[in-house]
Amino acid sequence: MSAINRRYDIDWLRVMAIGLLLLYHVAIGFQPWGMMIGFITNDKPLGSLWPIMAMLNVWRIPLLFFVSGMGVYFAMQHRSWKQLLLERSRRILIPFVFGLFAIVPLHMLLLQHYYHWELSYQPGPGHLWFLGNIFIYVVVLCPVLYYLKRHEQGKIVGWIKKLSGHPGWLLVVIAVFVAEVLLVDPMPYELYAMTWHGFFLGLVAFLFGFCFVLAGTAYWNMLLKWRWLFVVAAASLYTWRLLQPNMTVSNILLVIESNCWIFSVFAFGHKYLNHSGKALRYLSEAAYPVYIIHMVFLYLSSLLIFPLNIDVHLKFLLVLAGTVAGCFLCYEFVIRRVGVIRPLFGLKNRKGL
Template structure:
């Protein structure tokens, strides 16, 4: 069955970006109007030793250790962790662009080093932590991939190109559209599961609440349906915590609540019969879904960019393609 939850979907962060712009506008205007300011000048001198770029990982490590939920760095949508890591990223991106050529030259010089750091860290997390691992490793690996991509891109793609210009203009419209075609393609291509579990992720827990007494933690995923909860009736709930699964008993209060705040949109976990799918068939499905998603996105993009009044809704200037 198809289920729809009214929500902003993958565009949840747009309101957050609006807040970032309001908060950081004074800083951005200062940096733009004072290109010779002390902060930019200091960083440009530091970048004469390009590996010093890794200093930028320090505030992200601090944020991860202080704010990110213990159950996973990736739990960022509509969470305090997501807000603060997003704010840091937003400012860092603007700051790097403000530095200009010194930044691009620095990432160009460390692209090989960054890739040599990113690949082993990824393998370590995959082999020993099932793609989890200490937050500081995730931060360093993530920035290493970014430096590598920026570096190789600045070295080999930073030249006039019709394809690059086309793709650059298509980035935001395709991002807006991609989930529509991804879900449609998945619905048409993927094998139907035997059943689908609803996993509700805890954002926060009230002190001395039934959830706290039961030992639940922020980041825990509860496999349950809220309509099954009854006041003062004990529940046996399957809980996913990082890579572990367990059963936890909790008794809702007289209002049928357990004193936990959940992310609004549940996470759906499909369950398949072992004979339903093979690795080769899953790979073919993956390829087909990607082809259908990109094909649908760029087809609609070609229509949108030709409609002058419609373009601003997808982040494009209101000029037609012929102009």
């Protein structure tokens, strides 16, 4: 983000969203269906994790799309559209292509080794599908984003700023997401990776994220004013979902719950997280490389720990610790310090490290 009008709360939310993604992926290894989506899974599941996972799963990925749209607004501040596309290619496209051919096949080899399958090189987007979507959004929406940015004093942006200060604006936001699920009819709602639902939901969230920052202080003041209503609404809808057989509710209710959680996160983040520090500066740079490599260390930790004859709760903690430690050790002593590697993980090639 630009140093001008930098929003540290958005930086913190991006870091936290990546952290939740890592935690969620570790938890998948302790669910009976984990192997069905290509995860190394423990023989004994840990069912107590599922209610928390189910709560997170309706908003953790949409939150990342919102935050990505916000980040593009700041990236545009002192760049032409050509410079933006070049910067996003360096930041997103290069790591995506590198990960597709180098990172994803590596953790697939670990999966094959664990289950004694024939070893084979399998390039693909894997968990990096998110990066491919984001790059497409930047390219497709670039004319719209630059039109809005260059006409911040115009009628369209004026209406956005005027409407966004009223809570009714959030009903419009929710209505667009409801329209998406009615048109696409995803089954299940939480299946985002490499689906049309994930693509269109991400596109809408990305564009609204951009508009939320474009709208200015009126929008964020409105979120702060109504923050407890969002929390109560989200918690109530989640409680209702818990009470249903197999936690099954309509996609429309999931959309409303998802957005209420996200509005709550933005509101409380804006109130309490809009400050910098050494921890944020370090984690903000580390989050992206950690996201790219975390599946390798997750699978490696699972491969080493799952065969052990120890309590399943201890296994979860050890896999989590091994994944986090492996990611940050690799980032600190390899990715961060080797200049030729940095661009492959979306980092600037700096001197003096």
